[in-house]
Amino acid sequence: MQSITINYLFMKNYKNNTYIILLLISCALISCKQNQSKANDDSVENTEKISTKDTIWEQADKIIAEITIPEFQDKEFNIKDYGAVSDGNTNNSEAFKEAIAACNEAGGGKVIVPKGKFLTGPIHLKSNVNLHLAEGAEVLFSKNKQDYLPVVHTSYEGVELMNYSPLIYAKGQKNIAVTGKGTLNGQADNDNWWPWCGAERYGHQEGEPKQKDEHNLPTLRKMNEDGTPVEERVFGEGHQLRPLFFETLECENILVSGVTFINAPFWVVHPLKSKNITVDGITVNSHGPNNDGCDPEYSKNVHITNCLFNTGDDCIAIKSGRNEDGRRVNIPSENIVIENCEMKDGHGGVVMGSEISAGVRNVYVRNCKMDSPNLDRVIRIKTNTLRGGFVDGVYVKNVEVGSVKEAVLKINTHYGIYDNQEGAFMPSIKNVYLEDITVENGGKYGVLIKGREQSPVENINLTNVTIKGVENPESVENSAPVKYLNTMINDIKMENQTMK
Structure with a gap:
């Protein structure tokens, strides 16, 4: 049909043939360029998706360099x-x-x-x-x-x-x-x-x-x-x-x-x-x-x-204000890199909360050692509905743990409820990654999560994690499924679970 139309135009008005040819070539070039642009955009998007994990620790290095x-x-x-x-x-x-x-x-x-x-x-x-x-x-x-x-x-x-x-x-x-x-x-x-x-x-x-x-x-x-x-x-x-x-x-x-x-x-x-x-x-x-x-x-x-x-x-506790003060000030704690540290006694190795009403984002922990029968948790996030707040982006890599008393990872959005710590500010916890972690004596829990039905914990990931000697591999409530990859707890390979 396109060929017939072109022939007709040539016959109808041969004086305009040159202009028509140029117009058709121009349209073809524009179409080609748009297709190439879309391909490039798709390529960039795919590259970003592929490289996000690889660039996490580059971001940590960038934060250090900019301090x-x-x-x-x-x-x-x-x-x-x-x-x-x-x-x-x-x-x-x-x-x-x-x-x-x-x-x-x-x-x-x-x-x-x-x-x-x-x-x-x-x-x-x-x-x-x-x-x-x-x-x-x-x-x-x-x-x-x-x-x-x-x-x-x-x-x-x-x-x-x-x-x-x-x-x-x-x-x-x-x-x-x-x-x-x-x-x-x-x-x-x-x-x-x-x-x-x-x-x-x-x-x-x-x-x-x-x-x-x-x-x-x-x-x-x-x-x-x-x-x-x-x-x-x-x-x-x-x-x-x-x-x-x-x-x-x-x-x-x-x-x-x-x-x-x-x-x-x-x-x-x-x-x-x-x-x-x-x-x-x-x-x-x-x-x-x-x-x-x-x-x-x-x-x-x-x-x-x-x-x-x-x-x-707590050995290290990242905070951002309590209740109304945190919401008034409204400055999240962010871009925090913790590395090459040793944690012994403490309620937690690296903790976010409980005073966390303005939120925490972009926390990086790598190449640390934690070991004490009096160390309660390795990574801990604690808040409630009076504190509210958010935690978005916690990245933990290459951590050696000897003994820990309660849990390797504990997330609790019901912290302090027995002290009447309930309110109207629903917390949000998401995007937590643990990678290349070894634990010799894991205590009571490998993973202990207690989220809220109205705001489940989201996107928790354990990759290349080995935990020995725990009483309970996991206890998870009101959380999207924990994603396990090449993770062993008590010599049992952990499988991804359904919504809890």
Whole structure:
């Protein structure tokens, strides 16, 4: 038909033959180009689908490469030159303060803590200052609670407030560091800070004040619920909410390297609303109440590497605010790479939650070792319908586990329900990948998932995972089928299941 039409046109008007031929050739070329373009688009789409798994760890490398590690001038400010005395008894707060101020005013450098024991109150860092602890240096933080006043803008279990100063604190600073081979000793114990948690094993005595008393956590949580401005949430003296060890608030370009933290009052390393954070080669050896090792919160671009965590609570816990505070701030914690770390005692090796109302995305864990009969879980996600929030994208690879007590992977969206932790904010958990994991003694469960009927857990994957010695290979409720590939639990090959 097309041939007849062309012949007719030639016969009808031979003067326009050239134009018609050109028109037909042009149409053919356009059609060919469109088909080729579609083929190229399909090829790109297929390539993306094929290479997504391969590029996951390239994305982790890209995050690390984009993190700005602070650099400092080659200037030193020794605290002894500002009157510090290394007898373990003299309060050196002013010497630290003056050395840090001088360093900052000079454009930055190192504030040197030499070998010896130096007692001090809280240390407030300023931009371009590297607090450097020489080998054999120990900073002892005062047991006098008055030293941690006036109150500062800080946080307690995912809720912002005005409270006792963290032991090391920075707000709104850039290019700061705590480095060296020395020890930071919070001097918290059963006679200092810990009894406020309310547990007898941490020194609390019946009738003494504790954090759950009405004027403490219940009041703070009511303020959170009511949206009370942070500057009006004043605690500190007369209250029993313990300070954090090291907190950066609204800071950029942070380095914590080499130092050892012991005897923490509460959470140890807490980047809050901060970005470009490197935690490299630190040791956290602290078994007090809520002694989490490192808790990035509302923070972006975090690299935690070469660290040892031996803690009284979670080794690493990624957070993003509790309930109304998390929804008000609305900054997810994201782009967090954890590698080459060792986890011993702790409630969890790498944990997301429970203060997670603003959500967590893009967490990468690789080349880690976890081993302790007192390590409860390897990977844990915990939230509820008061917290809500989301977790999207957790990638775990090359992890060796000796002993773990409860579960290798635990996802629980009913966390704390026995404490009336039910609300109207349905959590969302999806896209969790475990690959190349070996577990010698898996405890009670290989995989333990408790989702919600209204919001089932989605896309959980185990590839090349071997778990030995568990009581129950899996317990899964309200979750899309867990996808198993080349995964053995108790020498039994795991098969994909139907919806539970």
